[in-house]
Amino acid sequence: MAGKISMSEKLGLYIHIPFCERKCRYCGFLSFPGFGEELYERYTAALCKEISGYNEKFSSIYTPDTIFIGGGTPSLLDGEKIKRIMDCIRDSFFSGQGAADDGKSADDIEVTIESNPNSLTYEKLAAYRQAGINRLSMGAQSMNDRILDSLGRVHQSSDVGRAFEQARKAGFENINIDLMFGVPEQTLKDVLESVSSIIEMKPEHISLYGLQLEEDTIFYEEYKSGILDVPDEKEESRMYHAAADLLRQGGYDHYEISNWALSGYECRHNLKYWSMKDYLGAGPGAHSYIKGSRSKNVDRLDDYLDLIESGRSATDQRSYVFDSKEDAMGIFVFTALRTRQGVDTRAFEERFGESFFRVYKDRAELIKKYIDEGLMFLSGSRLALTEQGIDVSNDIMSEFV
Ligand code: SF4
Numbered sequence: 001m002a003g004k005i006s007m008s009e010k011l012g013l014y015i016h017i018p019f020c021e022r023k024c025r026y027c028g029f030l031s032f033p034g035f036g037e038e039l040y041e042r043y044t045a046a047l048c049k050e051i052s053g054y055n056e057k058f059s060s061i062y063t064p065d066t067i068f069i070g071g072g073t074p075s076l077l078d079g080e081k082i083k084r085i086m087d088c089i090r091d092s093f094f095s096g097q098g099a100a101d102d103g104k105s106a107d108d109i110e111v112t113i114e115s116n117p118n119s120l121t122y123e124k125l126a127a128y129r130q131a132g133i134n135r136l137s138m139g140a141q142s143m144n145d146r147i148l149d150s151l152g153r154v155h156q157s158s159d160v161g162r163a164f165e166q167a168r169k170a171g172f173e174n175i176n177i178d179l180m181f182g183v184p185e186q187t188l189k190d191v192l193e194s195v196s197s198i199i200e201m202k203p204e205h206i207s208l209y210g211l212q213l214e215e216d217t218i219f220y221e222e223y224k225s226g227i228l229d230v231p232d233e234k235e236e237s238r239m240y241h242a243a244a245d246l247l248r249q250g251g252y253d254h255y256e257i258s259n260w261a262l263s264g265y266e267c268r269h270n271l272k273y274w275s276m277k278d279y280l281g282a283g284p285g286a287h288s289y290i291k292g293s294r295s296k297n298v299d300r301l302d303d304y305l306d307l308i309e310s311g312r313s314a315t316d317q318r319s320y321v322f323d324s325k326e327d328a329m330g331i332f333v334f335t336a337l338r339t340r341q342g343v344d345t346r347a348f349e350e351r352f353g354e355s356f357f358r359v360y361k362d363r364a365e366l367i368k369k370y371i372d373e374g375l376m377f378l379s380g381s382r383l384a385l386t387e388q389g390i391d392v393s394n395d396i397m398s399e400f401v
Contacts, residue, residue, distance in 0.1 A: 009063070015067070015068070015074075017069060017071040065110070066110045066112075074114050079128055111132055114139065116155055126171070136175045137205075138167075142194050144186075157197075173204070179208045180208070206259075208247075255340045333348070363400070
């Protein structure tokens with residue numbers, strides 16, 4: 001990306017591309033299937049208009065140091081549209097900046113695009129690189145075609161290797177691959193075979209998510225009707241820990257509950273969410289968190305397009321929430337516990353002006369119990385979950401909110 005990072009505050013910028021070829025059977029994300037070039041064109045123009053509107057409000061305060069183009073399936077957009085979006089970000093946040101005053105070059109900006117392997121070609125990948133994208137995230141989910149079919153994915157396992165090779169050829173040196181476990185018909189062997197195949201490809205980052213049964217999905221309806229057979233909790237836990245062992249042996253550091261990376265390749269954008277840093281979202285349903293205030297854009301695509309095209313804000317005015325100090329402290333602890341670093345009690349005190357141990361003194365016994373049971377550990381100023389604690393992470397984390 002042209003331009004340099006200035007001394008202004010850092011910002012995570014999230015751009016939502018809500019289109020998919022078809023809806024996967026488990027998908028609860030905000031994404032719409034079955035649209036084509038005409039709407040992609042209209043949507044790109046609307047996104048650029050929304051991002052340009054941020055110029056006046058935010059560019060004097062913030063400079064993005066991470067950009068995440070997520071979805072949906074952003075790789076349905078061709079290189080030209082992604083370039084227009086990137087140009088728009090550049091014009092809104094980076095134009096007119098001279099030499100970096102903190103010595104950082106623009107290459108320090110992490111710019112991710114999410115993709116579906118079957119929608120990637122060498123030409124498209126090269127155009128993305130050219131547009132300034134330097135991190136590719138690919139939704140493989142499994143390397144078993146039977147599982148991919150049952151998930152309702154549009155790609156096959158062979159697409160993953162092909163797209164990965166082309167991405168390397170196009171110059172991507174930072175690639176994430178998403179995998180899933182705990183899905184119908186999947187065995188422990190299936191999970192480990194998929195993880196092994198991906199480790200052999202040597203991506204810099206691997207995410208492994210457990211299936212969530214979200215309302216308004218085909219899987220949820222099937223589960224309610226009793227016809228969806230998913231692995232039970234014990235089997236899920238076996239899958240997760242066996243996969244985690246393989247990833248550790250493969251040299252990947254388990255830095256967040258669902259994320260592993262080679263050293264230095266942790267996803268900086270997602271780390272912002274887990275450490276409550278400011279971020280701004282564009283596109284329908286996109287969330288923002290700016291100086292303690294949370295808000296969200298309208299969900300409906302029609303509403304989003306109408307609002308932006310008629311020069312209005314896409315923020316759902318009812319969505320504004322300003323975290324109370326107590327809520328902010330709870331969210332800080334909750335999200336930090338997702339990471340290997342855990343809660344930095346010193347950072348907590350710096351941020352909130354109060355000692356972590358004083359604020360949570362009524363939970364001191366509980367914390368001690370978790371430590372005694374090997375579910376948490378305290379190291380210096382860090383309080384974190386152990387690998388065993390991850391199994392009951394929801395119970396532990398919810399003690400703080
Ligand atoms: S590709 Fe991703 S966003 Fe699109 S339907 Fe499938 S899971 Fe949902």
